[in-house]
Amino acid sequence: MQAPIIDDDLWQLIEPLLPEVKPRAKSDPGRPRVPDRAALDGILFVLKTGIRWNHLPIRLGFGSGATCWRRLNAWQKAGVWEQLHELLLDKLRAAGQIDLSHAAVDSSSVRAVGAGGKTGPNPTDRARPGSKPHLLVDANGIPIVAILTGANAADVTQLLRLVDEITPIRGVRGRPLQKPGIVYADRGYDSTRHRRALRERGIKPMIAKRRTEHGSGLGKYRWVVERTHSWLHRFRRLRIRFDRRADIHEAFLKLGCSLVCWNILRNTQLTF
Structure with a gap:
């Protein structure tokens, strides 16, 4: 190999x-x-x-x-991986690839072998120990923020944290980017309180409502975050969590996000 x-x-x-x-x-x-x-x-x-x-x-x-x-x-x-991720986001903005006119959020669940910090009973895996990476991506699917929680954490509990942890994205002259204009999310983020909190931050919430028929039309904006999760799952170490220490798995997660950013940046440079 x-x-x-x-x-x-x-x-x-x-x-x-x-x-x-x-x-x-x-x-x-x-x-x-x-x-x-x-x-x-x-x-x-x-x-x-x-x-x-x-x-x-x-x-x-x-x-x-x-x-x-x-x-x-x-x-x-x-803090090497945090610095690397921020550096690559700046370079992507300089290359005209960052689009925060809208963002999408979603999570995925991974099994945690041996449990450890930031794990919990996974409701989708017979309550086996698991973790859940939460992502906020821009309109192009570039990972902006990644958070790790236990698999039993409700998606909506991480919505404001994902938005608030966006670091200033520089790369060009002028004011750095630090918040999206719109946030798209599925029914797992349905909450009147969180919608109000987003509006107070100057962000328009576009969140599907529970107990309504499918076909909200948000899928054409949200699919980018699902694609980014699939990109990260190409790194097999992120499919199953083997490390008991949460910070080690978080290091892999942040490194994976950085590599996704690097691949997008490199492909952009090759087109010129």
């Missing part, structure tokens, strides 16, 4: 974001440190294939699974 080696252009964006490594004392040389780029390749290999950490083949040159896990953990604590 070919390893998903990170390409040079993306590495040039990530490398300056990595925390500086203190030089090892000459009196304690120890083993040579696995290069950051090799460790990142190992992290991407786990994300792409869904392989367990302790099954990561050392012969591929990524270092051990424990080494890659420690590097992912350290970079998550340093």
Whole structure:
């Protein structure tokens, strides 16, 4: 199986974001440190294939699974993935790809093997432990915000949080983008209180109502968020949660969103 080696252009964006490594004392040389780029390749290999950490083949040159896990953990604590996502969103706006005239929100459920933080009984999976990633995407399906909760969390409880956690998107001169004009959502977000709260934020809610016939017409705007969920599920590590620690799975989720952004940006650049 070919390893998903990170390409040079993306590495040039990530490398300056990595925390500086203190030089090892000459009196304690120890083993040579696995290069950051090799460790990142190992992290991407786990994300792409869904392989367990302790099954990561050392012969591929990524270092051990424990080494890659420690590097992912350290970079998550340093906020590397958040910074990368924000940087790519800025570049996408500079390329004219961000459209916040309207946004769409939705969630998906994944099984959590071994439970852990931010898990709960999944009502769609016989109450087995699960987690639920919630997404807010722009009109083009670009992931703007990703949140992880337990699988038993109602979608509507995360609606305002998704909107409020949009970071300022720069990339061009002028005022940064930080809120959509309209939010589209399915019946799981039906709430008079949340509609009112969105209007108070200057956002028009377009939310399907419960106990009404299907065919609201919102599907032609909402399908982009379902497509983005399917893009993320191409990363097998995001289909089933193996990590008991929620922050590790959140690191994979944020990295997955960044890779989706990078693929869109790269395809945009290839068209010119």
